[in-house]
Amino acid sequence: MILPSASLAGGLLAAAAAVAYVLAAIVVARGGARGLGPMVPAWGLHAAALAWGLLGSQPHFGFAPALSMTAWLVLTSYAVEHQLFPQMRTRWALCALGAVAVLLAALFPGRAMHVAASPWLALHLTLGIACYGLFAVAVVHAWLMGRAEQQMRRAADLSSTLPLLTLERLTFRFVAAGFALLSATLAVGWFFSEELYGRAWLWDHKAVFSVLAWLTFAILLVGRARMGWRGRRAARVLYAGALLLLLAYAGSRFVMEVVLGRGGWGG
Template structure:
């Protein structure tokens, strides 16, 4: 049973975080602003503790589900910072539901044990990759909010559901996509040119490499199209979704197949 491989402390922290996330997710309309913010903060702290325990606890593990969980936690971190600049941003219940699902998924599928003799380059490679995941996930969330706001405007609703003007959401979406592209480029450079130091073997083309490069091409086209041809709206959102899906398939998809379908370590 996969769940039995997760430590009791990690499971307890994950369940507590998911419960705290459920409060603003299920009762967003009935909570005051202060109560919702406090519940989300408690959930965010518990989520971070669960991630830290899974990575540096008694039996450190990592895999596709912890990668998703870290990405969700990073998106919530970005949201918390953004709320200080844009208090009118409204995405709390969606992100709380995402956080609850991600932290529970990581408790059920904690991943494979980490080797103590891994290269010092590997944490750098992982940090760059997961950070790019988080930034692209933030771009996807903002692209979705942008779509909702555009739809609201077309339907002549009183006010945008996201709480931010369309142009502001569009600008934020491309900023996150651009920052994610820089980190993804750095991740690929480390993985391709320093593969022997990172993994102890020469670089090879596998499913993860192919999907990562395809995602890089998609985001490069997005940024080039924005710069040269002024891409925006639905066309830009579609490219963001496609690039993010390819990036999700690169690491999360390949590890899911190894851990769940084939049931063997990566």
């Protein structure tokens, strides 16, 4: 059931997007299409649902819309990469991710955002969501890298997958870009905390998890540059940093909105 804070139109868009994702996954699983055609309607409806929630008459935001936007960014990145690397074949899994994410955002639309909120808040949220998206894409690539390694050990046919070194290079490019945006997000939060939340920087659980994630990704990048970290070791550090980052915003907002039934924009 869609919660009362979500509009009927937004709920219908989310439901339509989820159905479109399921249909696309079925078409892909049956081998009915090789390109991105089946995913395009779902991708467009997903974008419309996100836009309605953020730009409608009563904008809402919270942990679920953040995850939904992250999933949409992952799908967008995949669409671009698929044009460059047609071997990437994770469409059915991404369709499932998109369907779950868009429905979750409809069920938990978050809290209403203040119209008079500081413009720094929009920048802070934009940087944070873009950061989430880049690290999510990095995690997907690390998963593909692990799957390719397993196929190599089983002497499976790898002609339909990206070369391992290409996957590794792409993974760390996304990690580096995500790290830059995470650094910018933390900087905006540090220097403009009073404009954002009406108080100075506070070392709450969100800040602690965010800084721990930043340190984890910094260690990963230094380990890669100085000690040549790769493969499983690098993937484990990436997964740990991504989990910390997930707990930093989405996890804390989930507790505030769902467990405690709160969720104002005070932090």
